[in-house]
Amino acid sequence: MFKKTDKESEQLDDTQTLIGPSIEVKGDFEGAGDVIVEGKLSGTLKTKKDLRVGPDAVIEADIEAKNVLVAGEIKGSVKAHEGTELAGSSKVTGDIETGSLLIEKGAIFNGNCLMTMAEEEAGEQEDKKMEKKETKEKKGEQQRLDDVEEIYKDEEN
Amino acid sequence: MYFFLYDSFLSDKRYEKALARIEARVADLGIKGRVVKLTILQQLEETIKEAIDRGAKTVVAVGNDKTISGAIAILAGYKHVTLGIIPVGEENEIAKILGIPEEELACDVISNRLIDILDVGRINEQYFFKEVRVEDEGLVLECDGRYKIKPKEVEEIVIYNFGYNDDKKINPKDGALELMIKPKIKKNEGLFSMFKKKQRELDSVFINRFIRITSLLKDEKGSGIKEKFINIDGIRKMKTPATITVAGKRLKVIVGKERLF
Numbered sequence: 296m297f298k299k300t301d302k303e304s305e306q307l308d309d310t311q312t313l314i315g316p317s318i319e320v321k322g323d324f325e326g327a328g329d330v331i332v333e334g335k336l337s338g339t340l341k342t343k344k345d346l347r348v349g350p351d352a353v354i355e356a357d358i359e360a361k362n363v364l365v366a367g368e369i370k371g372s373v374k375a376h377e378g379t380e381l382a383g384s385s386k387v388t389g390d391i392e393t394g395s396l397l398i399e400k401g402a403i404f405n406g407n408c409l410m411t412m413a414e415e416e417a418g419e420q421e422d423k424k425m426e427k428k429e430t431k432e433k434k435g436e437q438q439r440l441d442d443v444e445e446i447y448k449d450e451e452n
Numbered sequence: 453m454y455f456f457l458y459d460s461f462l463s464d465k466r467y468e469k470a471l472a473r474i475e476a477r478v479a480d481l482g483i484k485g486r487v488v489k490l491t492i493l494q495q496l497e498e499t500i501k502e503a504i505d506r507g508a509k510t511v512v513a514v515g516n517d518k519t520i521s522g523a524i525a526i527l528a529g530y531k532h533v534t535l536g537i538i539p540v541g542e543e544n545e546i547a548k549i550l551g552i553p554e555e556e557l558a559c560d561v562i563s564n565r566l567i568d569i570l571d572v573g574r575i576n577e578q579y580f581f582k583e584v585r586v587e588d589e590g591l592v593l594e595c596d597g598r599y600k601i602k603p604k605e606v607e608e609i610v611i612y613n614f615g616y617n618d619d620k621k622i623n624p625k626d627g628a629l630e631l632m633i634k635p636k637i638k639k640n641e642g643l644f645s646m647f648k649k650k651q652r653e654l655d656s657v658f659i660n661r662f663i664r665i666t667s668l669l670k671d672e673k674g675s676g677i678k679e680k681f682i683n684i685d686g687i688r689k690m691k692t693p694a695t696i697t698v699a700g701k702r703l704k705v706i707v708g709k710e711r712l713f
Contacts, residue, residue: 315656317606317635322599326659333654338599 312342316351330360332367350384363393365402372406454485454536455508457499457523459515460492462540470540470555474514477559485512500526504533510706512536512562516543521581521685528572528579528702535705536562545615546582551708561708568707570624573613574699575684581703583612584696585683586665591692593631594664601633601658608634611663611696618655624713627698631658666693 311328314320318334326342333349339357340346346360352367363375366382372389373379379393383401390406398404456478462471478484486508488499500511500523511533513523520537527535538558539547550568552558573580586609593601593609603609610617610632614624617632633656667680679691 311657311659313654313657315633315635316653317604318633318656319602319604320599321602324599328659334656 311344314352316349324356348385350382357389453507454483454510454512455503455506456485456487456512456514456538457496457503457519458487458489459513459519459540460490460494462515463489463491467540471514473556474538474540474559477556481559481563483559483563485510496522497526504530508533510534510536510562512538514538514540516541517546517582518543518685518687520546521687524572524581524703525579525685525688528581528699531702531704533704534567535703537706538562549615549621549712550705551711552706553708553710562706564706566707566709567704568711569701570703570705571613571627572699572702573611573629573696575682575690575694575696578684578688578690579699579702580684581613582615582685583610584685584694585610586680586692587683588680590668591680592666592668594666595631595658595660596662601631601656603633603635603656605636605638606633607636609665610634613698617657621713625701627700628659628661629663629696629698631660631663632656661698663696664693665696 312326312330314330314332314334314336316333320334320336320338322338324336324338324340327344328342329344329347330340330342331347331349332340332352332354335353337355340354341359343361345362345364346358348354348363348365348367348369350366354368355370357371357374358369359374361375362377363373363379364382365380365385365387367384368386370388373387373391373393375391375393377393378395378397379391380397381387381399381402381404383399385399386403388405390408391404392409392411394411396408396410458471486503486506488503490496490499503511509532511523511527513519513535516539520535523535527533537547537550537552539552539554544554547554547558552561573584575584587607589604589606591603591606591609593603595601612622612630612632615622617630622630635653635655638653665682667678682690682692682694684690
């Protein structure tokens, strides 16, 4: 996942923030674009787009991003609005709140996981089912009324 | 009213013909104005301020990137004045990005008056256009008042407002600065290391509006660190600490249709 490929170098062009291996960031980092962390970060990290944590990165922070791809170490909570991927080299100590979760063999994860999107989706599906049922019932009722109307008409005739 | 400002290096004989062609084209297009040829003793700031006081509405900088950067640092304080550019000589990256061809061809761009308004950076009380650079270690960068960056083994720190970061274009209209930290090239270790290509880590990149550069009080060995020099647009120097911000859209400049942003 974190091997350098041509695709990755293409992705780097779109990356807004890149914290290199020799960099230490302390405080509340907030970004609007993709973020790649290869160095150290402590505090909080929030971005509207994706976060990639490189194999040598060490993060001691609560994280929030669209997608979180981890190959390094995170101590803190992770909130991914879409998905989280833990590579075999990753070590996460903290709770994960995510829509989808992929854990590779070898990854270490100590914490609780809350599948948010699954719950929402389940809720949405239940709502859709209810809507369908209601529509069916309405259609059935209409059909029944139509039938009754026809019967009355026939009787009148 | 046009005011033409010739850089002092143009007094060299090799530029005589180019200047004659420029002057002829300026006359053809009817965009003539007062001309001042700078000398080593003549101050750029005083000359431009005097021209503006006399009613100049367009200051045309004739020269290279250094001439233009110097003019912008002053014109950023006068929002009603427009900058025109006639690139002559070497190092004309600014004109290239703005889509302005060299020498007499630039006169047509000025005559067309396609005006754009661009961001200007500010370092302490001075304006800059392209970038500020620090080629040193032992610095702390405080960004947007939210987080601090401590870079180690750094070759160079550059804060861009305009231009190119390697091949990547910097947006001069986004109201933000691009901070780039270039790490040192690491020496290879082990057997046959001399035959291996030296590897450099990726540059770190941050987008900010406000950056404060300070020197560490003590280095890793515990000894005190002196103030560091910051290079501004390659024409001025300043000592740390410094606060760098985006001063906003302060530059009214005549651009070409072929501009690269």
